[in-house]
Amino acid sequence: MTHILNARRALGAASALLLLPALFTGAMTSSAAAAPDAAPDAAPDAARCGTARPITKTLPSGTRWTMCWRISGTKGLVLEKIAYQPKKEPKPVTVLASAALAQVNVPYDSGEVEYNDLSDIGFGNTAVDISPSECPGGAISSVYIPQQELNVKALCVTTAPHGYAYRSDDYDAHGNPKKYTAQGSDLVVFSVSQLGWYEYVTQWNFSDDGTITAKVGATGDLSPNDYSGEGTGWPIGKGDHDRATSHYHSVFWRLDFALDGSSKAKVEQYDTAKAGLGTGSAILKTTRTAVTKELAATSALRRWWRVVSTAGKNTDQHPRSWELVQQHSDHYDAHAYTSKDVYFTQYRACEQLASGNSDPACAGRGTSVDRWTNGETLTHPVMWVNVGFHHIPRDEDQTPMPMHWQGFQLAPRDVTAMSPLTPDALAGNNGQAH
Amino acid sequence: MTEQGEDHRSGKQDGARARTLRRTLWGAGIAVAATAALIAVTVPRGASAQGDNATAGATSTAAPGSSGAGTGPVTENAAPQGPQTGIGPLTEAEVDRAKSIALQEGTPRSFRTAAGKQGAEYLDADLVDDPAATAGTPRRVEVLFYDYGHDQLVKKTVNLGTGAVERTDTATGVQPPPSGDETRQAAALLIKDPLGQGLRTDFTAATKGQTLTSPDQLRLRGLSFNTGEQSAPAGLDKCGANRCVRLFTQVKNGPWIDTTDYVIDLSDHTVGRIN
Numbered sequence: 265m266t267h268i269l270n271a272r273r274a275l276g277a278a279s280a281l282l283l284l285p286a287l288f289t290g291a292m293t294s295s296a297a298a299a300p301d302a303a304p305d306a307a308p309d310a311a312r313c314g315t316a317r318p319i320t321k322t323l324p325s326g327t328r329w330t331m332c333w334r335i336s337g338t339k340g341l342v343l344e345k346i347a348y349q350p351k352k353e354p355k356p357v358t359v360l361a362s363a364a365l366a367q368v369n370v371p372y373d374s375g376e377v378e379y380n381d382l383s384d385i386g387f388g389n390t391a392v393d394i395s396p397s398e399c400p401g402g403a404i405s406s407v408y409i410p411q412q413e414l415n416v417k418a419l420c421v422t423t424a425p426h427g428y429a430y431r432s433d434d435y436d437a438h439g440n441p442k443k444y445t446a447q448g449s450d451l452v453v454f455s456v457s458q459l460g461w462y463e464y465v466t467q468w469n470f471s472d473d474g475t476i477t478a479k480v481g482a483t484g485d486l487s488p489n490d491y492s493g494e495g496t497g498w499p500i501g502k503g504d505h506d507r508a509t510s511h512y513h514s515v516f517w518r519l520d521f522a523l524d525g526s527s528k529a530k531v532e533q534y535d536t537a538k539a540g541l542g543t544g545s546a547i548l549k550t551t552r553t554a555v556t557k558e559l560a561a562t563s564a565l566r567r568w569w570r571v572v573s574t575a576g577k578n579t580d581q582h583p584r585s586w587e588l589v590q591q592h593s594d595h596y597d598a599h600a601y602t603s604k605d606v607y608f609t610q611y612r613a614c615e616q617l618a619s620g621n622s623d624p625a626c627a628g629r630g631t632s633v634d635r636w637t638n639g640e641t642l643t644h645p646v647m648w649v650n651v652g653f654h655h656i657p658r659d660e661d662q663t664p665m666p667m668h669w670q671g672f673q674l675a676p677r678d679v680t681a682m683s684p685l686t687p688d689a690l691a692g693n694n695g696q697a698h
Numbered sequence: 699m700t701e702q703g704e705d706h707r708s709g710k711q712d713g714a715r716a717r718t719l720r721r722t723l724w725g726a727g728i729a730v731a732a733t734a735a736l737i738a739v740t741v742p743r744g745a746s747a748q749g750d751n752a753t754a755g756a757t758s759t760a761a762p763g764s765s766g767a768g769t770g771p772v773t774e775n776a777a778p779q780g781p782q783t784g785i786g787p788l789t790e791a792e793v794d795r796a797k798s799i800a801l802q803e804g805t806p807r808s809f810r811t812a813a814g815k816q817g818a819e820y821l822d823a824d825l826v827d828d829p830a831a832t833a834g835t836p837r838r839v840e841v842l843f844y845d846y847g848h849d850q851l852v853k854k855t856v857n858l859g860t861g862a863v864e865r866t867d868t869a870t871g872v873q874p875p876p877s878g879d880e881t882r883q884a885a886a887l888l889i890k891d892p893l894g895q896g897l898r899t900d901f902t903a904a905t906k907g908q909t910l911t912s913p914d915q916l917r918l919r920g921l922s923f924n925t926g927e928q929s930a931p932a933g934l935d936k937c938g939a940n941r942c943v944r945l946f947t948q949v950k951n952g953p954w955i956d957t958t959d960y961v962i963d964l965s966d967h968t969v970g971r972i973n
Contacts, residue, residue: 314784314833317775332785337822338875344785344831361829371929376973377958378928384921384944386875389822401770406777407787410823411877415777415790460919460946461954489956520829527829598929613827620927623840624853624869631872631927644829 321451326351327472339364340387341455341466350684361522367618373496373510383620387457391418461485479671480515508657514602516618519647524576527644531555536566560637563605582678589673593651601632611644784833793823796839800854803863810847818843873922876943881920884943884962885913891969900955919946940965
């Protein structure tokens with residue numbers, strides 16, 4: 265038994281690392297993506313979105329994801345009413361009312377040019393057709409784009425392998441060696457936007473272990489127009505002549521939670537600090553800070569946040585929550601709004617873009633998320649995640665530029681009493697053995 | 699920038715032409731950078747928009763390792779049509795109806811379109827963000843207009859269930875993406891302007907002697923430009939209060955022409971330069 269427990273603890277501790285591959289693998293080109301039945305299910309809960317066709321998928325391990333979708337001219341792909349139903353849950357667990365991009369800010373290090381790709385151009389306005397070869401084994405959905413006055417094959421829904429879900433060399437009830445291992449899989453949803461020479465993939469992976477991965481990939485070409493000097497550019501091509509200008513992609517996502525169907529949720533910040541020496545190692549102590557008012561926060565060592573349900577608990581009577589799992593980010597410190605890594609604001613319908621927010625219903629409130637973070641009490645929190653990537657070009661980034669990804673994850677924390685992937689034979693091992 | 703930079707997305711012919719341009723114009727590209735530098739680094743986007751054959755072919759040559767990808771059956775869903783309920787993509791019929799309801803209400807006599815006519819310039823339509831929406835919720839659409847008479851953004855919230863305009867909000871100093879019409883008008887202004895000399899020259903070079911007279915000869919993408927949203931002053935202080943547009947410009951089935959330094963002010967019909 266001790267052996268089993270140790271294995272479980274180690275898995276828990278390593279969860280953030282295990283999540284990484286989903287963020288950085290190109291799911292689209294994987295051979296297993298062409299697995300049979302990768303197209304979305306016929307939907308028993310088709311009425312969930314109204315007349316529109318929902319995205320629904322039961323992954324091979326039994327986890328089911330459902331959501332509604334649309335394409336906004338500025339925001340691009342908008343996913344709504346996202347619900348997670350692990351194998352043994354009787355009903356879908358609603359996670360998010362809405363999840364979408366909220367800005368892609370691209371300033372060049374030369375100080376000469378800057379783009380705000382959502383608020384100035386729009387990811388839906390620039391949505392392009394996805395061809396079958398780009399959506400292996402999946403379903404491509406067309407949608408009318410008002411600004412283009414065209415139907416565009418803008419959405420791909422498919423599945424992709426995730427690699428190891430778990431592995432454990434163990435013993436069965438009779439003391440015989442038994443290996444428990446499984447491969448995980450993801451529901452993959454994406455759209456593609458073409459902004460000048462850049463092409464962006466807006467992608468969401470919904471894993472069978474409950475993890476949600478949001479990421480934006482940039483490909484296409486480096487700017488053909490931006491060449492610079494030493495310190496602001498990197499030589500590409502022969503010799504030291506053409507220094508492609510370094511630049512930023514600061515990507516914002518806006519997440520409006522609806523945990524267990526309720527917009528009322530609590531936000532908590534956790535920090536872990538050294539607290540002396542024990543007999544065998546340093547003591548680290550984790551403290552919780554309730555975030556009751558709007559917050560603009562910076563990442564720090566061992567700091568994380570979660571959004572906690574006020575409406576649902578798992579069968580262990582722990583409140584369900586979703587944890588923000590950050591990946592590396594270099595925030596851009598030349599704008600106030602990109603100088604923080606995460607914001608929590610009180611919901612307002614007119615606050616949709618993290619900067620350049622042009623909704624006239626928000627007139628007088630300022631146009632960026634830093635302005636809206638002004639001390640209001642949080643009863644309906646909206647999370648804004650800022651992930652900055654400082655791109656110093658290299659020879660290999662020439663045409664077509666290999667996709668570079670940036671993003672974050674939401675991981676379930678106490679949504680279910682154990683992992684939804686726990687094999688049946690181990691399902692009774694909940695809590696410390698007695 | 700080098701000979702190695704072949705682009706698999708283009709047809710052979712286009713690729714060859716792009717590379718030829720790169721050779722012949724690369725040296726000159728530096729010289730004309732002060733105007734509008736044609737840098738034929740990229741092949742026509744049009745090539746990838748011409749259908750799956752070209753794209754699929756390019757993908758298979760570019761990705762020999764991805765043997766398993768693209769072999770599974772792919773289903774395609776047509777765009778939804780007609781009236782809808784609940785949450786999901788706006789249909790063409792809904793956009794047309796929302797626009798028509800918004801326009802029926804009329805605008806004050808002093809409102810102006812980009813062309814200076816009475817009325818307001820239509821920009822875009824989007825579904826209202828409503829976290830409480832359910833499958834049966836009537837559809838509500840935000841229809842955006844720009845009033846050039848007062849340089850203000852006008853949002854009309856239309857209820858497609860009742861056919862009524864529920865509210866109208868206006869604001870100055872905010873500039874959403876330009877419409878296709880505004881983008882073409884901006885390009886027409888740049889083509890005529892003295893600052894459009896570089897664009898005209900590069901177009902002629904890229905097309906072996908044709909004269910640029912119309913936005914229809916270009917593939918365009920408009921960007922709104924608001925000085926207040928930049929991380930440094932760009933010297934175009936009116937932009938933001940005025941409606942200003944930048945352009946990504948490409949010769950149709952040809953290379954990019956860099957026009958991103960030019961800012962076309964649609965409110966006062968002037969062309970300016972960043973930096």
